[in-house]
Structure formats: C-alpha cells, structure tokens
Amino acid sequence: MYIINMNTSSKSYPIIIGENILDKINPYIEKYDKILLLTNDKVGPLYKNQFLSTLKRNDIFILEIKDGEKYKTLESAKTVYDFLIENDFTRNSLIITLGGGVICDLGGYVAGTFMRGIDFIQCPTSLLAQVDASIGGKVAVNHPMGKNLIGLFKQPIGVFINISFLKTLSSEEFKSGLGEIIKHGFISENNNYLDFLNNNISNILNLNIKTLEEMVYISCLIKKSIVEKDEFENGIRAFLNLGHTYGHALETLYNYENISHGEGVAKGIIFAGKISLEKNYINEEKYSLLWKTFENFNIDCHPVYIEHNHLVKIMKKDKKNSHDNINFILFKNDNLNKEPVSIEIIEKVNNSFKNRFIKSVIDIGTNSCRLFLGEVEKKDNKINIIKKLYKSVETTRLGEGVNINKKLLLEPMKRTLTVIEKFNHISLNMGATEILAFATSATRDSENKDVFINMVKDKTNINIKCISGELEAKFSFLGNSQIYKEKIMIVDIGGGSTEFSLGENENLEFVKSFNIGVVRANEIFFKDENYSEENISKCQNWIFENLKEIEKFKNEKFKLIGVAGSVTTNVSVLKEMEIYNSDEVHNYNLSIEEIKKNLDLFLSKPLEKRRNIKGLEPKRADVIIGGNIILLSILELLNKDSITVSESDNLEGGMTYVDISFSSEGCCSRGRI
Incomplete structure (x- = not known):
C-alpha cells in the first residue's frame, strides 16, 4: 500500500493506493449527516455491495446514472441535484464517487456547486480515473460544443484507489488509462518512469497487481508534484494537457463515443509531436520514440485527418485557448512548452495524416x-x-x-x-x-x-x-469477407431486389442480382394485406421461378450469411428487443424453425397490431411477411436449415472499396474486385 499526502493551497488530503483498501475510508465519513454514493449503471452492479459492506454505516443513499462520457452533462448534474434536494441533504453531507472519470468529474462538480460546496471523496474504478480525473481537483461537465467547458476547481477530502478494481476493466478501458500514464512519462523531468513502463510491458498488460500499484503510485506522484506547484493551472499544470487540444477535438467530433479519452490523448500527443518536429523543436528520433512507446502497449496513436476548417473550428472551442489563439503543449528539446500554433502549421500537420x-x-x-x-x-x-x-x-x-x-x-x-x-x-x-x-x-x-x-x-x-x-452484391461480400474467412454465400434481401454472392477471402466465384424483393412482393401479391394461402403460394412460386439458378449450389459447402432488415428483424423479434442491440444480432444463427415461428406470429396479427410486436420496427411491419417468405424459400432452394445473421453488409463493403468509376449506366469499371 502507498500513501501520498496532497497539499494544496485550498486543502490537504490523502491519496491511498493499494489492493483492498476500501476500509480506509471509514474514519473519513463519521461526521457527516448524510452520504450519497454516486455511481453508474455499469459500475454499481459490480461493486456497490462490496463497497457498502466495507463501510461502517448502513444509512448511505445510492444513485446510479447511465454509463458513458455522453452523460457527463448539466442534465445529469440536475438529476443528482434533484436527488440531493428530495432527500434533504445539507451542507454537512458528503458525496462519495464510485466510478470512472465521468463519475469522478460529475460528482466533484455537483459537490462543488450544491449549496455552494459540500465535501466529496473520490473512489476511482478505472485506470484513467485513478491517475487523472480523481487527482488534482479539476471537476467539470461537458457541453455539446466542447469537453469540460463547464467546471471548477474543487479538491476532495480523500482519494482511495483500489487497484483490484482494474481486474474487471475491458482492454479498451485499461488502455485508455495507459494513454494518460504514458503522457505522465513524457511529462516527467527524467526518463525513469518511461524506462519503468517499457521494462514492465508484460506485467502491466497482464495486470500484475504489484506492478500496477507501483505504476499508479508513480503517476500520482508526478501529478501531485505539478498540482501542488500550480493548483489553478496558471503555469506548469498546463503541461498535463499534453495531447488534449487535438484529443478533445476528436472526442467532440465522435460525440464522446467510440473513442476513449486515453486514445484521444495518444493521438493528440503524436499530433503535438508532429508540430514540434515541424517547428524543429525535436528531431525524428524523438518523434519516433513517441510512436514507439504507444505502439509497445498496442495503443492506436495515429491521428485522423479532419477537414481543416472543421478541425480548427472545434479546436477554437477548447477552454485552454485565449485571444483567439489555438494553444498546444509542445515538445521543445527535453522540455515542454505551451504556445499558440498558427493555422498554417496546424493545416500542414493535419494534411500529413491524410491516409487516416x-x-x-x-x-x-x-x-x-x-x-x-x-x-x-x-x-x-x-x-x-x-x-x-x-x-x-x-x-x-x-x-x-x-x-x-x-x-x-x-x-x-x-x-x-x-x-x-x-x-x-x-x-x-x-x-x-x-x-x-x-x-x-x-x-x-x-x-x-x-x-x-x-x-x-x-x-x-x-x-x-x-x-x-451485382456491384451491390460485391459490396456485401467484401464487407463480410473481412469477418468470415471460410467460403461464404451472402444473401441480401432488399426492397426491390435480392443479391447473392459466393466466394472465399475476397475472391468471388458467383455474383448476381435478382428482381425479387419485399416491397416488390408486397405490391404484386399482398395488396390490402391479403395473405391468403393462395397468394402466399403464388408468391413462393414466383420466388422459386426467379431464383431457380441458385438451386445449383444446394449441395456445395459454404456458410450462408444473411444481411439487411429481413434477417436482422427476425432476431430482434425473437429476442423481443425494446432497443435494437447489434451485438446480440450479429453472428446469430437463425434457424428455419425460428423464421417459421416469427412468420406465424406476423400472420396472426393485422397490420396495426403487428406494428406493436416487440422487436419489430413499425415501419417494417407491412413488408416483414414478404421478407420471411422470401427467406424461407431461399433456405429451401439451398437445402439449408439455418442462416447466420451479419451486421456487416454493403455499407462495410462500400467503406472498404478503394476506387469506383461509374459509366453513364451506373456500372463500376474498376475497383478491388
């Protein structure tokens, strides 16, 4: 166990780091009339019972908010304010945060503003929060136009870092924290910490507890030394923003989803490094070291080219700017330096990353x-x-x-x-x-x-x-050949046509589009919702006649893959999804019995009641019956008893297509396939 004593102008408090140290909180909570444990709906179910059983009070209130950076907002803060007011919290009350950076920032912001300020304790559960958000007293919420634009400085009365929490982090969340830790290595006045990180790559990635304790301890020491000298970021504390100007811009662009803070910082450090190289502040060797350090930990640090004016517009919203300048923390020889960077240099550096x-x-x-x-x-x-x-x-x-x-x-x-x-x-x-x-x-x-x-x-x-x-079918095949490496046949049942593509590892053996589809079937056979046995039989015969060419493949060995709404909807209906979940749909093996079961359900209800079936998008209710009839007919023709549902289709194929040149008829004249 490690203990660091943080001493700032506004407050002194301990940072306690170790395995299973939550009982150390008890002496710090005795004097408060009420305590709120603020967590989220991901961390709460994992840790709140363990946490509460360790504390020597049984009157702790619990509030869970939704998990994710996009919930670090004034609206979420209002939810916490409402809870505190409704439950008669006072100036002698305490907030304990149990979660990652979002909970640490949000809880601290609420504590700093409720009744002009009440005490709070940080119990960070993510690596990123343990070395960043929980340390130093910067608390804030996001605004749609920028990250952390609304906030204040508010020191906690204690930070309790339980290293055991790290064992349940996803790889992405853990690497997000490593991004900040590596940043501390670049900020440190000597190379000892970087050497420690590079010498312990295996132990760190394999979550060796003793190594993680030491790593977090050293990172906290580095941040402590800076915060104590410059609590309110008037000088050297700005160096902790290394990589943040560009990193925050990316997080804003991505709506705080699909990119972790640590990955944004890693990309931002490389962007700042490239500016430093452009200004001759560092050499190629130093620039390469930046890349290599992140790559050693399998962290994607490659910046992304953004249309120049749009990138600059977002960067100008950054809270660290002043006088309409865009400020960066740059590498300058063996030191760091905060300075404004010209639009021209930002554009030149941005252009250098056009391959991403x-x-x-x-x-x-x-x-x-x-x-x-x-x-x-x-x-x-x-x-x-x-x-x-x-x-x-x-x-x-x-x-x-x-x-x-x-x-x-x-x-x-x-x-x-x-x-x-x-x-x-x-x-x-x-x-x-x-x-x-x-x-x-x-x-x-x-x-x-x-x-x-x-x-x-x-x-x-x-x-x-x-x-x-045919090109549409090629797109679907290309998208799925990135996922499935065996021989596959892709079936894409659309509104006006159905496409088939067969091949292996991007090598196509067969591709064809047929003029059958769910909308077309509806208009020809099922006007006025007339799903009589006669009309269904006519529709099936029409399908068999149009698709008789694919019957030749019924004895071949391949994985049958279905894409688009007709197959994905069958899964969402089977699972009665109120909110569509791609993870549960993708790679689902949909059996012929399940398709028939759904078809019977659809046929049993008139259109208006069909629209209310859980998992069925109301706007698809009038075509789903035709879709299932087509799907069942295809399985019969190919002598298959199931089809694998894929979320990858012609969108992914179009995304990976390099060069498309179209004639006036709309045919593709060249490309990867």
Whole structure:
C-alpha cells in the first residue's frame, strides 16, 4: 500500500493506493449527516455491495446514472441535484464517487456547486480515473460544443484507489488509462518512469497487481508534484494537457463515443509531436520514440485527418485557448512548452495524416436509407476499417410504386431527400472528408432517376452513384469477407431486389442480382394485406421461378450469411428487443424453425397490431411477411436449415472499396474486385 499526502493551497488530503483498501475510508465519513454514493449503471452492479459492506454505516443513499462520457452533462448534474434536494441533504453531507472519470468529474462538480460546496471523496474504478480525473481537483461537465467547458476547481477530502478494481476493466478501458500514464512519462523531468513502463510491458498488460500499484503510485506522484506547484493551472499544470487540444477535438467530433479519452490523448500527443518536429523543436528520433512507446502497449496513436476548417473550428472551442489563439503543449528539446500554433502549421500537420480519415457511406435503398460512418486507413491501395463510429437507418419507401409506374414518385423522393440531408449533416459534423452515396434497385429501375439524383445534388452537393445489383452484391461480400474467412454465400434481401454472392477471402466465384424483393412482393401479391394461402403460394412460386439458378449450389459447402432488415428483424423479434442491440444480432444463427415461428406470429396479427410486436420496427411491419417468405424459400432452394445473421453488409463493403468509376449506366469499371 502507498500513501501520498496532497497539499494544496485550498486543502490537504490523502491519496491511498493499494489492493483492498476500501476500509480506509471509514474514519473519513463519521461526521457527516448524510452520504450519497454516486455511481453508474455499469459500475454499481459490480461493486456497490462490496463497497457498502466495507463501510461502517448502513444509512448511505445510492444513485446510479447511465454509463458513458455522453452523460457527463448539466442534465445529469440536475438529476443528482434533484436527488440531493428530495432527500434533504445539507451542507454537512458528503458525496462519495464510485466510478470512472465521468463519475469522478460529475460528482466533484455537483459537490462543488450544491449549496455552494459540500465535501466529496473520490473512489476511482478505472485506470484513467485513478491517475487523472480523481487527482488534482479539476471537476467539470461537458457541453455539446466542447469537453469540460463547464467546471471548477474543487479538491476532495480523500482519494482511495483500489487497484483490484482494474481486474474487471475491458482492454479498451485499461488502455485508455495507459494513454494518460504514458503522457505522465513524457511529462516527467527524467526518463525513469518511461524506462519503468517499457521494462514492465508484460506485467502491466497482464495486470500484475504489484506492478500496477507501483505504476499508479508513480503517476500520482508526478501529478501531485505539478498540482501542488500550480493548483489553478496558471503555469506548469498546463503541461498535463499534453495531447488534449487535438484529443478533445476528436472526442467532440465522435460525440464522446467510440473513442476513449486515453486514445484521444495518444493521438493528440503524436499530433503535438508532429508540430514540434515541424517547428524543429525535436528531431525524428524523438518523434519516433513517441510512436514507439504507444505502439509497445498496442495503443492506436495515429491521428485522423479532419477537414481543416472543421478541425480548427472545434479546436477554437477548447477552454485552454485565449485571444483567439489555438494553444498546444509542445515538445521543445527535453522540455515542454505551451504556445499558440498558427493555422498554417496546424493545416500542414493535419494534411500529413491524410491516409487516416473519416468516411461516410449512404445506402439509398428501395425501403430504407442507411448511414455508416467509420474511421478508415488507406494503405497499399487498400482501405481498412479502423473504427466503426456511427450507424443509422430510416425507412423512406423511395421505391413506392416503382414496380407499377416505372417512376419514382415525388413524395417518396422528398422523404428520402430529407433523410439524406440529415445524414449529410451528421457526416460533416463528425468530420467526414469522403462521402459515398449509392442508390440501388428502386432508383436503378426508375425512368426518372435523374430527377431524384439532381434533387439530391442541388440540396447536398452529394453525387449519388446508381449502382448495379451485382456491384451491390460485391459490396456485401467484401464487407463480410473481412469477418468470415471460410467460403461464404451472402444473401441480401432488399426492397426491390435480392443479391447473392459466393466466394472465399475476397475472391468471388458467383455474383448476381435478382428482381425479387419485399416491397416488390408486397405490391404484386399482398395488396390490402391479403395473405391468403393462395397468394402466399403464388408468391413462393414466383420466388422459386426467379431464383431457380441458385438451386445449383444446394449441395456445395459454404456458410450462408444473411444481411439487411429481413434477417436482422427476425432476431430482434425473437429476442423481443425494446432497443435494437447489434451485438446480440450479429453472428446469430437463425434457424428455419425460428423464421417459421416469427412468420406465424406476423400472420396472426393485422397490420396495426403487428406494428406493436416487440422487436419489430413499425415501419417494417407491412413488408416483414414478404421478407420471411422470401427467406424461407431461399433456405429451401439451398437445402439449408439455418442462416447466420451479419451486421456487416454493403455499407462495410462500400467503406472498404478503394476506387469506383461509374459509366453513364451506373456500372463500376474498376475497383478491388
């Protein structure tokens, strides 16, 4: 066990570090009339019982808020204020935080502002919080336009760091803390701490308790030495913001999701290092050392190219700036230096990372419009998805009436345009520098597709590519071949067409699009919700006739993969999902018995009651029966008793496609496949 005594101008308090040290809190809580244990819905279920059983009081109130950086807001603070007021907390009350950085920051902010300030204790459970958020008295909440913009300085009365908590952290959360720890190594006045880290990589990554205790202790000592000299960040405490100018900008861009604080800091340190190199403050050897240190711990530190004006706009919101300058902490020889950096140098450095960027893919289908944003890397004429950032789907019914009229109708075009405008706004706000929008069968089959394409171009400046069914199938195959390495057949049941692709390891053996789909089936066979046995039989015969070519594959060995709404909806209905959960859907093995069970459920209810089935999106209720009939017919043709559901489809394929050149007919003339 280690004990550090923090001595600031406003308060002195202990930082106690060790394994199973929670009982050390008891002497510090005796005098308070009421105590609130503030935690979240992830940490609370794991630790609150253990925590409460250690304390010698049985009158502790508990409040859990939702887990995640996006909940570190004034709205969450109000939830805590309301709880304190409703339960008659006073100036002689205490808040104990039990959680990661969000809980430490939020609890400290509430303590600092409730009744003009009450005491609080920090019990950080994440590595990041143990070496950063819980130490030094900086507490805050986020604003949509920037991180930690609303806050104050408020020292706790004690920090209790239980190293045992680290054993339940995910790898991502643990590495987030390592990002801050490595930052402390670069801030330290000598290289001893960096040497310690590099000499103990295996022990650290394998969570050796004694090594972790020493590591956290040294990090806290480094932060203590800086905070005691500069409690209110008027001087050297700013050095703790190394990597934060760019790192916070990325966190804001990503809506505080899909990127940890530590990863943002790691990328920010490399960005600052590149500026330092550009200004001749450091040499290539020092710059390479920055990369190597993060890579030794398998931390992704590669900065992401963001459209320059957008990046600068976000950076200017950073609380560390003044007089309209953008301030960075830079490496200068063997020291650190805070200074403003010109827009020109920021742009030059940003441009040097153009091989890593944010790409947006919009799939404009017959029934729905879908968006996928990802962080990608282009290398050796290949694009790899580094991080999935955002997905959204909205039902637009663009293909309404196309099968009958051969034209896109005005109202569906307007509906779809509104969604594309929304998706374009989201893409630009999240820093996308490349937007690929492709339209499939409804647009492809319509005589007036140019009207719609020009409408979108005029409103959003997006050039829609009207792709062939075969290319759509290739996209789905490409997206799934990143996941499944055996031989696979991809089935994509859409609104107006169904695509098949067969192959292994990105090598296609068969690809074809067939003019059957859920909307098309509905319009031809099931008008006015007439699902008679006769109509179902006619629909099945139509499917068998159109898909007889795939029957030749029924004796081949391959993994059958289903993508898109017809298969994913079957899983969400089986699991009665109130909120769609991709993790539970992806890779689910959907049996023919389960599909039949769902079909019976759908057929047993009229449309209005079908819309209320748990797990079934209301806007899909009128086409799901046709989708299940098509799905069952395909399984029969291929002699399969199940299909594996994949969340990876033509969006992922479009994301990894390198170069698309379209002729006037919408065919792809070159690319990876």
